[in-house]
Amino acid sequence: MQTFFQQIINGLSLGSIYALLALGYTMVYGIIKLINFAHGDIYMLGAFWGYYSINAWHFNFIEALLSSMVVGAISGVIIEYFAYRPLRHSPRITALITAIGVSFFLENGMAYLFTSDTRSFPQVIQQHNYNIGGVLISNIQILILVTACILMVLLQLIIKRTKMGKAMRAVSVDADAAELVGININRTISFTFALGSSMAGAAGVLIGLYYNSIDPLMGMTPGIKAFVAAVLGGIGSVPGASLGGFLIGMLETLFQSIGLSAYKDAVVYVVLIIILLILPAGIFGKNVKEKV
Amino acid sequence: MLEVKDLVVNYGVINAVKKVSFNINEGEIVSLIGANGAGKTTILKTISGLLKPKSGEIVYLGNQIQRQAAPKVVASGISQVPEGRHIFPGLSVMENLQMGAFLNKDKQQVQENYRTVFERFPVLAERKNQDAATLSGGEQQMLAMGRALMANPKLILLDEPSMGLAPIFINEIFSIIKKINENGTTVLLIEQNAKKALSISDRGYVIASGEVKLSGTGAELLANLDVQKAYLGG
Numbered sequence A: 001m002q003t004f005f006q007q008i009i010n011g012l013s014l015g016s017i018y019a020l021l022a023l024g025y026t027m028v029y030g031i032i033k034l035i036n037f038a039h040g041d042i043y044m045l046g047a048f049w050g051y052y053s054i055n056a057w058h059f060n061f062i063e064a065l066l067s068s069m070v071v072g073a074i075s076g077v078i079i080e081y082f083a084y085r086p087l088r089h090s091p092r093i094t095a096l097i098t099a100i101g102v103s104f105f106l107e108n109g110m111a112y113l114f115t116s117d118t119r120s121f122p123q124v125i126q127q128h129n130y131n132i133g134g135v136l137i138s139n140i141q142i143l144i145l146v147t148a149c150i151l152m153v154l155l156q157l158i159i160k161r162t163k164m165g166k167a168m169r170a171v172s173v174d175a176d177a178a179e180l181v182g183i184n185i186n187r188t189i190s191f192t193f194a195l196g197s198s199m200a201g202a203a204g205v206l207i208g209l210y211y212n213s214i215d216p217l218m219g220m221t222p223g224i225k226a227f228v229a230a231v232l233g234g235i236g237s238v239p240g241a242s243l244g245g246f247l248i249g250m251l252e253t254l255f256q257s258i259g260l261s262a263y264k265d266a267v268v269y270v271v272l273i274i275i276l277l278i279l280p281a282g283i284f285g286k287n288v289k290e291k292v
Numbered sequence B: 001m002l003e004v005k006d007l008v009v010n011y012g013v014i015n016a017v018k019k020v021s022f023n024i025n026e027g028e029i030v031s032l033i034g035a036n037g038a039g040k041t042t043i044l045k046t047i048s049g050l051l052k053p054k055s056g057e058i059v060y061l062g063n064q065i066q067r068q069a070a071p072k073v074v075a076s077g078i079s080q081v082p083e084g085r086h087i088f089p090g091l092s093v094m095e096n097l098q099m100g101a102f103l104n105k106d107k108q109q110v111q112e113n114y115r116t117v118f119e120r121f122p123v124l125a126e127r128k129n130q131d132a133a134t135l136s137g138g139e140q141q142m143l144a145m146g147r148a149l150m151a152n153p154k155l156i157l158l159d160e161p162s163m164g165l166a167p168i169f170i171n172e173i174f175s176i177i178k179k180i181n182e183n184g185t186t187v188l189l190i191e192q193n194a195k196k197a198l199s200i201s202d203r204g205y206v207i208a209s210g211e212v213k214l215s216g217t218g219a220e221l222l223a224n225l226d227v228q229k230a231y232l233g234g
């Protein structure tokens, strides 16, 4: 029972990071129907920003987190502007291949600039472990979970309550009609990239704290897992992405805990195949039916 | 108020609108009527800035607008109610209306507009917090019109507002269009339901395969035998 709770705690911490990442996939997909393969690399940029800002300028956790969100947002907006916007009216596969190209560019560019060595992330916060009835929980885990939940609630409020959030939803469902009421499509898409990428930037700092190590390729696997999480939740659905992230995080820790560490990545891909076969729309995905 | 001169619009190699000219005076209801594929929707989309013409001019209140982006056109006072309504599913009725006033920074006026819209379409007030996708077809049409009115348009473009509606709803929609016009909004109405449209219009143009074939006052066109044969079904 104790191990069970222990794994739940570990799974939730990891899952909340996947959830933050999955949100970006789902929002970008919702608005321009593009699977932004470079999203995991924005998370890597966020982690590197955290690394340097803490080491060089002695940023504290909050400063590192907020500034990495800004850096993530700016990177996302720049990538969209230069790489995806010119392809807005091209076939989807063109944009998809471009996204893979952007991802390679960021990974190799960072490896060139900073070498591909693994670095250990500075411990801005001293780790303490609490033992609650035999279940070990660290202050870092709590911090990750709380930060991720706050960010997700904020994001949900922005999407549901603010005018820009509503404009985002309007553009997602009907871009022409949105233009006809005066919504600037380009600005709305930039806004979406900024929001989604800021979540990835934050996730980068959180994972740095959690795993202590960062490197230029660190975005690849979590990026794919977060993508699977977004598909599992129903791509385009914001609550779905959060739930999917938590589920994938749990699944991964579960496999690790039963001694199948070697398969913890493979199982995620199996999940993807299973969803695509039996629940292609995901948990919260809608089968879009239009009224004519 | 609006003058369209020698408008040519292509989709790739398809020439959908061929040198169409017409004009609308302030305060009028003007109809464009014509069969499926005549080019009516294409003309409206071009006025709204969703499509760019190959050649020709669109002059609105003295300014050429044929190269302006859609949000600019809305800001200058032209709102469109698109064919097939195109309300925003997943957004509530209220949020749809709010999006209609997207460019309006004057909060008090927006509140005023909600009131006018709800007065004109009481059913929308009842369904305020409902997902717009759950409205009936007629209610969606009202929402689409309400959303366009939220922008305080000087000129409203209506693309087949009666499409797919039961006769009783059609009458209601047409009487609402008349009221909107009486309140000072100029109307450009596109319809296949030519009899109804012409009966409330000051003037009309008959469009066929991308060209203006006939024009005249609503009454003249209604009386014209050719029009009746070709477009009013006998």
Ligand SMILES: Nc1ncnc2c1ncn2[C@@H]1O[C@H](COP(=O)(O)OP(=O)(O)OP(=O)(O)O)[C@@H](O)[C@H]1O
Pocket (backbone or CB within 6 Å): B011, B014, B016, B034, B035, B036, B037, B038, B039, B040, B041, B042, B043, B083, B192
């Ligand atoms: N996106 C498009 N790509 C290519 N051709 C198009 C496109 N949209 C319209 N057309 C063509 O342009 C012509 C005019 O279409 P349009 O939609 O303007 O007609 P309409 O008069 O509005 O017809 P309806 O009464 O059926 O709505 C048609 O021949 C149509 O096939």
Ligand SMILES: [Mg+2]
Pocket (backbone or CB within 6 Å): B040, B041, B042, B083, B159
């Ligand atoms: Mg049409």
